[in-house]
Amino acid sequence: MKGDLVTAPSGEVIELADIGLSRLLDDEIVRIWDVSLAPGECHPWHLHHNPYVVLSLQGSDGRMDWLDGSPPRYLSEYRGGAVYRPISPVHRLTNIGEHFYRNRLIELKDLGEHRKEPLDIGNGGRSTRGAVLGPPTADGRVAVLVHEHVSIWTVEIPASMHRELNLKAVPHVLSWIDLLDDSGVSVHQGGSLKVSNPAAHPRTLFVLELSYLEPVR
Template identity: 45%
Template sequence: MSAGSIVSAPDGQPVVLGEIGQRVLLVNPRVRVWEVQLPPGGSQPWHLHHNPYVVLNLETSPCRMDWLDGSPARFLSEQVGGVVHRPVSPVHMLTNYGEANYRNRIVELLDLGEEASGVPDPALPAARAATDGLALTEVFADDEVRVRGVEVEPGARHRWQAGDVPVVVIGLSHPDTDGVHYLAPGGQHEFAADATGPHSFRLVELTYLGGDGR
């Protein structure tokens, strides 16, 4: 069931499913990255995830997740830069009941969901990651993904090379300008910060594809 599909609530009322985010920031055969942005009191409509996904928080506010099947609500208190990895899940909706803006990035793992394609990445030479003096901190890891944090000092620039698995790079400090980037194995990315302050990034490594990402 995709956006626009009609499902029934427990009381029999029809519910039209929405998208899982407001806009798609990146899509390829491996991943789809969404932005979710909710002002105080705003809600994401009822929706259904068909793929396992990773949530990275950019702006935090208390939120409530409600389930269409009537299961008890889940109350969320996330931290900026925090990571949650979820499997496919029943129909639910998210409401910002706090007083601040809420924003995240959702990285859908298409290989592990309904759009599994087996399409290989572009032919780039796999290699051990080259850090150019960049310090990486592990933020989250399980059997499917690893997320590492990057802090770039004011005015600094670092060239980083991915290892033997694909990586999604997500900017936290200035998400509208740092953007979202996909690196195939061995691909390179330049991390930079202007003179006004440090920039923070997250690297979502698709370790389910094999290798250690280093």
């Protein structure tokens, strides 16, 4: 967590940063962060205690470095893409691309800090640009990433219009791609939902279903 001290293999003592730049929402189920990096900018060393989802609002190329000296991991995130990730060793993220990068990072507390030990989710999942995961749902949602723990869609709301979303009776996180302050994220407890777009242009919404919270039958 922010302020914790860790020691690098070189012996250097490092103070960890927050998981994101600003905390947008925090309740019993999720903690949502904004992560924004200009080209060349780095988000400092930090540590995830919860499995988490990343919803990409603006894409760029990135490099993830590990404090333990493991080889870096190279990323290419794109607008409308998503990632489901396990907890991981201390790392930092650098925007090595030419474009501004921004995401919404959602920590899933019931898979991490609410348990004695975080759930081992394996490799999680990652969306693929251009992949077709099936036809749109009847209410217009297009699948981005489907995993047994989470399902993620995008849905476009036309200008000055609304859509009726028919969602499962489990909590959902909603995040507008083009609303960049904390008004752009919310949690819906499940079931039907009317989503309005008062703008004079179409807007796209991420819909993240927390499938792992579905009651066991």
